[in-house]
Amino acid sequence: MSIKLLLEKAHVEGIRYFDVYRREGGYRSVEKALKEMGPEAIVEEVKKSGLRGRGGAGFPAGMKWSFIAKPEGVPRHLVCNADESEPGTFKDRYLMEFIPHLLIEGLIVSSFALGSNDTYIYIRGEYAWIVDILEQAISEAKNNGFLGNNILGTGFNCNIHVQRGAGAYICGEETALIESLEGKRGNPRIKPPFPAVQGVWMRPTVVNNVETLAAVVPIINMGGEEYAKIGVGRSTGTKLISACGNINKPGVYEIDMTISVEEFIYSDEYCGGIANGKKLKACIPGGSSVPILPANLLLKTAKGETRYMNYESLSDGGFATGSMMGSGGFIVLDEDQCVVRHTLSLARFYRHESCGQCSPCREGTGWMEKILKNIEYGKGKLSDIDLLWDIQRKIEGNTICPLGDAAAWPVAAAIRHFRDEFEWHVLHPEEAQQRNYGLAHYADPIHVPATA
Amino acid sequence: MVKFSEEQLAEFNRLVSRYPEGKQKSALLPVLHLAQDSFGGWLSAETMDYVAEMLQISSIEVYEVATFYSMYNLKPVGKYMFEVCQTGPCMLRGSDDIIAYIGEKLGIKPGETTSDGMFTLKTVECLGACGYAPMMQLGKHYREHLTREKVDAIIEECRSKAANMN
Ligand SMILES: Cc1cc2nc3c(=O)[nH]c(=O)nc-3n(C[C@H](O)[C@H](O)[C@H](O)COP(=O)(O)O)c2cc1C
Ligand code: SF4
Ligand code: FES
Numbered sequence: 001m002s003i004k005l006l007l008e009k010a011h012v013e014g015i016r017y018f019d020v021y022r023r024e025g026g027y028r029s030v031e032k033a034l035k036e037m038g039p040e041a042i043v044e045e046v047k048k049s050g051l052r053g054r055g056g057a058g059f060p061a062g063m064k065w066s067f068i069a070k071p072e073g074v075p076r077h078l079v080c081n082a083d084e085s086e087p088g089t090f091k092d093r094y095l096m097e098f099i100p101h102l103l104i105e106g107l108i109v110s111s112f113a114l115g116s117n118d119t120y121i122y123i124r125g126e127y128a129w130i131v132d133i134l135e136q137a138i139s140e141a142k143n144n145g146f147l148g149n150n151i152l153g154t155g156f157n158c159n160i161h162v163q164r165g166a167g168a169y170i171c172g173e174e175t176a177l178i179e180s181l182e183g184k185r186g187n188p189r190i191k192p193p194f195p196a197v198q199g200v201w202m203r204p205t206v207v208n209n210v211e212t213l214a215a216v217v218p219i220i221n222m223g224g225e226e227y228a229k230i231g232v233g234r235s236t237g238t239k240l241i242s243a244c245g246n247i248n249k250p251g252v253y254e255i256d257m258t259i260s261v262e263e264f265i266y267s268d269e270y271c272g273g274i275a276n277g278k279k280l281k282a283c284i285p286g287g288s289s290v291p292i293l294p295a296n297l298l299l300k301t302a303k304g305e306t307r308y309m310n311y312e313s314l315s316d317g318g319f320a321t322g323s324m325m326g327s328g329g330f331i332v333l334d335e336d337q338c339v340v341r342h343t344l345s346l347a348r349f350y351r352h353e354s355c356g357q358c359s360p361c362r363e364g365t366g367w368m369e370k371i372l373k374n375i376e377y378g379k380g381k382l383s384d385i386d387l388l389w390d391i392q393r394k395i396e397g398n399t400i401c402p403l404g405d406a407a408a409w410p411v412a413a414a415i416r417h418f419r420d421e422f423e424w425h426v427l428h429p430e431e432a433q434q435r436n437y438g439l440a441h442y443a444d445p446i447h448v449p450a451t452a
Numbered sequence: 453m454v455k456f457s458e459e460q461l462a463e464f465n466r467l468v469s470r471y472p473e474g475k476q477k478s479a480l481l482p483v484l485h486l487a488q489d490s491f492g493g494w495l496s497a498e499t500m501d502y503v504a505e506m507l508q509i510s511s512i513e514v515y516e517v518a519t520f521y522s523m524y525n526l527k528p529v530g531k532y533m534f535e536v537c538q539t540g541p542c543m544l545r546g547s548d549d550i551i552a553y554i555g556e557k558l559g560i561k562p563g564e565t566t567s568d569g570m571f572t573l574k575t576v577e578c579l580g581a582c583g584y585a586p587m588m589q590l591g592k593h594y595r596e597h598l599t600r601e602k603v604d605a606i607i608e609e610c611r612s613k614a615a616n617m618n
Contacts, residue, residue, distance in 0.1 A: 118470075
């Protein structure tokens, strides 16, 4: 059995309500942090824990907190990013739906550490019913003296507000989120200035993911050093993985990052194997933006070593032969899935979600969708594959925000690893309408050259 | 003439009170949700102008935002809107089939509304329910693990709900 720090209590009957949550040991970290520790000590523990941002980029949370500017007389804000719109990702929803008080508890401690008296949860607009769950939890916490004025008699005031978005993936990007929180279109800002200096209403702001902020609770309870002992290397603590696609048991799993990808997919404790007795063809291990890998490179690195479910191992081999942990959205494709079609679907997504500020992203995502559509529907040319490659290269790194990269990488990785499937579509347009390319050689053992 | 009821006005005030003095524009997204829910499920120019007036901002600031976000409807929609996710992970679990089936059953294409004004079919991008695919949003809630049978039942459910309202 793996260690569970976030979801251990998620299925206790009534845990959504304050009384049960409190009886199960909830809100201890608030008492400890506010009464015994103080802001600097909390930041120190989070640093020691090695906690990395769970929103996708994996930036060390403690370090981010230490960057917040503290100009005299200017309020600071903590903003919780609950926009969760990266295809394949549904872990934050799970946490908020089943154990909302864990997030509220983490938010109180983090707000205290950062000096935020008004903290905002920016939640994607479609999660409308979760807004009610969170507001209920907030009012319960307030009624019990954990929010509002003079919390636990310490003199610390804090209110948490839930703001609904209205349908825009780009608002997950932190500066777009800030714009949206200010009642504007979700156009990312040019950095610098960074949010830590000028964020919402030009005030110093820290934006963190739901899971990151919830993880602050076990860190305070057990201490940063103990937390850092869980996991491996720079992948400390536990990680929520939302698994979907062609597996037997789609769902949200909390893992300590020492298990292998193979175990995660095939063990009954997690995904329970590929659905309908089929074979694994490919996987996007960290949300739609990260590179897709064929089965063989997913389970083993290019050096023929076992690949593990952690930041370092998933990115082993760089983009040439590896991928990324990303947001933990684990998308599995079985032998009957078409990589071209799936890539087209993602390209459409990014075209739809581009905010349109930068031409490489606005135009490039449209072109990529169009070319992929031609290839998928039997109207492609071989030169289109090179053209796609060229377009994605010209988007990557040339835009205001990383959505451009996020749109480019899936296309690049699909061509890199599945080029023959693209070529087959072009060369056999009619057959490609009738059947899929299938598993082909994508699960064949990797040839590892002998080292000298 | 659009005008918030007493109850809606209380909600409006609650929304605005969450932001610092002078930053009432920040309430725009939630207020637009409130307005859409209050005035027929979509945002007419009149509704948007009213929101602008209420928040003391210019109309263009409201239009800018209303046109950016996918959840705001800029034209009338059916009483029940089926928003079916079509992104990669849902596609892997047969969302294309479900979209085609709903279209066939209701006799409309994505983006269209039935002539009786009862149903709108809309395709949307990932709603954060990828593990419970195929799925759709219906009002405030999600309907997950969709099958043809479930779709039939949902359509029936909506029809009888509407009949009971009359
Ligand atoms: C296009 C785009 C979408 C993003 N969506 C999300 C999101 O839905 N949730 C999230 O937590 N972070 C998202 N991020 C990352 C945020 O910009 C930011 O890095 C993150 O919220 C920081 O929190 P963390 O350090 O706790 O991970 C997105 C980034 C980009 C570029
Ligand atoms: S990269 Fe795309 S989404 Fe990001 S700012 Fe530029 S146009 Fe907008
Ligand atoms: S892809 Fe459909 S809910 Fe995520």
